[in-house]
Amino acid sequence: MSNIVRIETDKRRSRAVVYNGMVFVGGMTADDRSQDIKGQTKQTLEKIEKFLAEAGTDKSRLLTAQIWIKDLARDFDGMNEVWNEWTAPNAAPTRATSQCEMGAPDVLVEIIVTAALPE
Template identity: 85%
Template sequence: MSHITRIETDPRRSRAVVYNGMVFVGGMTADDRSLDITGQTRQTLEKIEAYLAKAGTDKSRVLTAQIWIKDLDRDFAAMNEVWNAWTAPDAAPTRATAQCEMGAPDILVEIIVTAAVED
């Protein structure tokens, strides 16, 4: 049986879970919710990078991403500019993007990723 490592766990969730050579990073949002979509996306991706590092991997090993945006019509292009600059060269993951009602009115973007962990 493979070992499960949980990173920053509280009674409700773990921020990331490592299992069987994969890391599952839970939904990340910006800490500073006064920022626009560009700022929130940058801050969210910085948090994701930090959790990937804690799991022993990096953004070049991201396999898939789910991106939830509060307002696709208004913010999709700006979010994509930040995303495209962040994604490792020649290592774009699969991705789904959808509009949804967020958990709080000032959250503009939430991102979930799964990545391979170095063997």
């Protein structure tokens, strides 16, 4: 049986969970929410990279991503510009992107990813 490793856990959530050769990174948002969609996306992806590294993997091993955007019509292209520059060459994960009401009014993007650990 595989152990479950929880990273940065509090009463409500873990930032990442490692189990059975996979890393599940919870919903990440930007710390500086005064930024536009490109700035918030860049910050969010940097946080994801940090948690992937802490779990022992990296963005080249992403399996899937879920992206929520506050205003899809306004910000989809800007988010994609940053996303496309960030993803590892020839290693894009499966992905779903949708618009939703965010938990805070100044959050423009939230991203969840799942990645494989190295074998």
